[in-house]
Amino acid sequence: MGRRQRNKQPDPEPLPEPGAAAKPSFKKLGKRKADADIQSKRPAKKAKEGAAKSKPAAAAKGKKVPEAKGKAKGTAKQAEAWDDEDEGNAGSGEGWEDVDDDAKMADGPTFDDDEGLIGDLDEFDVDDDADDDPLRRPTQELDLGSDESDDEPAPPTSRRAAKKAKKAARPPKVIPTASDASSSSSSSDDDDEDAAADRVTAANFAARSRALDAQAAADAALDRAELQRADADGAGDEEFAGADEMEEGEDEVDTGVAEGFVLPTAEERAAERAAGGPDVAAVQRRMRECVRVLGRWRALGAGTGRARAEFVEQLVADIASYYGYNDFLAEKLFQLFPVAEAIEFFEANEVPRPVTIRTNTLRTRRRDLAQALINRGVTLEPIGKWTNVGLQVFESNVPIGATPEYLAGQYMLQAASSFLPVIALAPQPNERVLDMASSPGGKTTHMAALMQNTGIIFANDASKVRTKSLTANVHRLGCKNVVVCSYDGREFPKVMGGFDRVLLDAPCSGTGVISKDASVKINKSERDFALLSHLQKQLILCALDSVNAGRAGGAYVVYSTCSVTVDENEAVVDYALRKRPGARLVETGLAFGREGFTRFRGKTFDESVKLTRRFYPHAHNMDGFFVAKFKVERRAKAAPTADAEADAPVKAKAKAVEAEASLEEVGFDEEADKPYLEDAKRRRIKAKGLRPPRRTVEAAA
Numbered sequence: 254m255g256r257r258q259r260n261k262q263p264d265p266e267p268l269p270e271p272g273a274a275a276k277p278s279f280k281k282l283g284k285r286k287a288d289a290d291i292q293s294k295r296p297a298k299k300a301k302e303g304a305a306k307s308k309p310a311a312a313a314k315g316k317k318v319p320e321a322k323g324k325a326k327g328t329a330k331q332a333e334a335w336d337d338e339d340e341g342n343a344g345s346g347e348g349w350e351d352v353d354d355d356a357k358m359a360d361g362p363t364f365d366d367d368e369g370l371i372g373d374l375d376e377f378d379v380d381d382d383a384d385d386d387p388l389r390r391p392t393q394e395l396d397l398g399s400d401e402s403d404d405e406p407a408p409p410t411s412r413r414a415a416k417k418a419k420k421a422a423r424p425p426k427v428i429p430t431a432s433d434a435s436s437s438s439s440s441s442d443d444d445d446e447d448a449a450a451d452r453v454t455a456a457n458f459a460a461r462s463r464a465l466d467a468q469a470a471a472d473a474a475l476d477r478a479e480l481q482r483a484d485a486d487g488a489g490d491e492e493f494a495g496a497d498e499m500e501e502g503e504d505e506v507d508t509g510v511a512e513g514f515v516l517p518t519a520e521e522r523a524a525e526r527a528a529g530g531p532d533v534a535a536v537q538r539r540m541r542e543c544v545r546v547l548g549r550w551r552a553l554g555a556g557t558g559r560a561r562a563e564f565v566e567q568l569v570a571d572i573a574s575y576y577g578y579n580d581f582l583a584e585k586l587f588q589l590f591p592v593a594e595a596i597e598f599f600e601a602n603e604v605p606r607p608v609t610i611r612t613n614t615l616r617t618r619r620r621d622l623a624q625a626l627i628n629r630g631v632t633l634e635p636i637g638k639w640t641n642v643g644l645q646v647f648e649s650n651v652p653i654g655a656t657p658e659y660l661a662g663q664y665m666l667q668a669a670s671s672f673l674p675v676i677a678l679a680p681q682p683n684e685r686v687l688d689m690a691s692s693p694g695g696k697t698t699h700m701a702a703l704m705q706n707t708g709i710i711f712a713n714d715a716s717k718v719r720t721k722s723l724t725a726n727v728h729r730l731g732c733k734n735v736v737v738c739s740y741d742g743r744e745f746p747k748v749m750g751g752f753d754r755v756l757l758d759a760p761c762s763g764t765g766v767i768s769k770d771a772s773v774k775i776n777k778s779e780r781d782f783a784l785l786s787h788l789q790k791q792l793i794l795c796a797l798d799s800v801n802a803g804r805a806g807g808a809y810v811v812y813s814t815c816s817v818t819v820d821e822n823e824a825v826v827d828y829a830l831r832k833r834p835g836a837r838l839v840e841t842g843l844a845f846g847r848e849g850f851t852r853f854r855g856k857t858f859d860e861s862v863k864l865t866r867r868f869y870p871h872a873h874n875m876d877g878f879f880v881a882k883f884k885v886e887r888r889a890k891a892a893p894t895a896d897a898e899a900d901a902p903v904k905a906k907a908k909a910v911e912a913e914a915s916l917e918e919v920g921f922d923e924e925a926d927k928p929y930l931e932d933a934k935r936r937r938i939k940a941k942g943l944r945p946p947r948r949t950v951e952a953a954a
């Protein structure tokens with residue numbers, strides 16, 4: 254399997270059958286970036302170092318990525334191939350949307366106590382380096398017939414060669430799996446061949462898509478079979494119910510703890526720490542053993558004479574030191590998964606996410622954009638079946654954040670996960686929409702495109718500084734239905750209300766985007782999560798109060814975060830359900846993602862919370878993300894009693910006064926706005942060099 258094929262955004266896993274519990278994924282996504290540290294005595298990676306490593310892929314940073322071999326080719330025939338693809342997708346409507354932003358800020362920034370907010374669209378700005386300026390480079394010519402440069406060997410000093418050498422030096426993964434075996438067997442001979450054989454052109458795009466779909470279906474079938482086996486074997490105690498078995502084939506030899514393995518006591522652990530920590534190979538061995546024992550506690554744990562909690566404690570401590578997390582966060586994230594899956598999650602956080610872009614359909618079509626980028630030497634593919642505007646970039650000769658197409662607003666650098674809340678909200682043309690926390694505008698501009706530049710979107714963000722990048726993106730992408738404003742979201746609906754739909758892409762801890770911002774590993778404490786959860790609860794109530802509950806068919810609110818913690822997600826949503834009886838959760842309309850938790854470590858949430866969706870890097874090859882969709886309707890009135898009927902006229906009058914007052918409060922008066930609207934229309938007509946109609950009497954007055 255080619256390198257790009259392996260890295261390709263897989264088609265997301267289908268939803269489990271109704272009633273089926275959320276299952277761990279057995280897929281492996283790649284190797285640890287941190288493995289280069291293997292020779293060092295201490296396993297923990299410095300967070301700073303990690304942060305630097307986890308910066309966006311070179312392309313997204315405006316750096317040159319390795320030269321793609323062979324010229325990109327394009328003809329009218331190729332364009333037709335993209336045509337077919339887009340037409341094929343056209344009917345799928347909502348299910349085929351795009352994603353949002355940048356690499357560090359794949360789905361926008363994350364909240365940081367000290368700096369307020371971290372990450373910015375500027376992260377994707379091009380270097381000043383003249384060499385990187387795409388505008389000064391000659392555009393590659395289209396030539397379907399020859400592929401001469403494919404034959405040129407990569408220079409020995411190329412980044413590809415360096416990458417190969419680095420790969421060879423990597424130690425085995427903590428928990429090797431069958432998927433590793435297959436990937437390692439192919440990795441030795443793949444890179445150069447793949448670059449030529451897997452090159453995606455508009456011509457071979459449709460066939461490749463089909464092949465990838467078939468591959469994804471086969472993988473999914475394999476996963477299901479594995480999960481059924483794990484289910485049949487049963488799991489440990491209640492806390493770890495669902496913990497997956499280690500690997501197929503281990504059953505025959507799994508008769509006890511590995512020879513020579515002794516779980517250290519608390520004192521031994523303390524002494525080990527005091528001595529500078531264990532060496533990395535020892536930690537790896539210990540983690541592997543702990544996962545194996547915990548995964549089959551009944552069979553293997555009893556003979557150890559130690560408590561399960563001791564194994565868990567050791568494993569969490571080793572995860573923290575090996576991957577460079579603070580103990581608190583390592584444990585918090587560990588608790589989200591069965592044991593073996595937790596390791597997959599931590600591993601996936603070490604792997605950069607694919608660079609993805611969203612076609613701005615206000616400016617171009619995906620096939621045209623793809624053709625233009627292919628012509629510049631960009632190697633790309635559609636992200637997956639679930640979006641008809643997303644493209645995944647594999648290689649590029651030019652900085653993806655500064656191509657003429659980028660500058661012309663034909664696309665947004667945006668993480669695949671951040672398409673999801675917009676798909677769920679499904680804003681329609683001519684609606685009034687509020688994007689409550691919107692900078693730098695990945696989702697705002699996506700909504701503007703779905704609304705075909707009609708209706709109105711109020712794009713709000715509490716940070717004035719951040720609204721600059723929002724405004725820049727709104728202009729670059731040609732969004733004409735967006736009003737940018739800067740209020741604390743908690744001031745809504747006092748500022749304005751009566752919306753058809755509201756998106757609350759809330760400030761969060763960013764535990765879903767650790768691969769882009771490794772500082773999260775050490776700078777989040779219990780207090781941060783408490784503060785964030787509190788802010789999120791306040792914001793969600795304001796979002797629910799800002800819609801027009803009386804709207805025919807109901808109004809909608811989508812709540813999303815790029816975090817995977819329960820405090821910031823299910824707990825917030827459950828709180829909102831309790832506080833706002835007029836709001837209920839509905840299906841997100843997203844065809845994949847895991848169900849939200851309804852029970853978690855002693856907490857019980859409303860059953861409907863399972864309608865929310867969780868996305869994980871190790872399971873969906875995208876940032877960790879959470880999406881919940883609410884429908885808000887006016888609450889049904891109770892049947893009137895005789896007394897109530899007598900009071901009816903008085904109550905009706907009181908209600909009318911109240912309604913009038915609330916209208917005043919939210920500041921809407923269509924009549925009063927009429928002259929201004931008419932003036933604006935006249936100006937627009939004049940600007941086009943046409944004669945505007947005569948003013949109506951009210952407007953003149």
Ligand SMILES: C[S@@+](CC[C@H](N)C(=O)[O-])C[C@H]1O[C@@H](n2cnc3c(N)ncnc32)[C@H](O)[C@@H]1O
Nearest residue numbers: 361690691692693694695696715716742758760
């Ligand atoms: C996850 S980011 C939003 C990303 C954005 N939706 C996008 O797709 O580009 C969260 C945003 O919330 C903003 N924010 C933080 N506290 C806020 C508050 N109290 N009210 C409104 N916005 C807030 C931050 O400035 C930050 O830009």
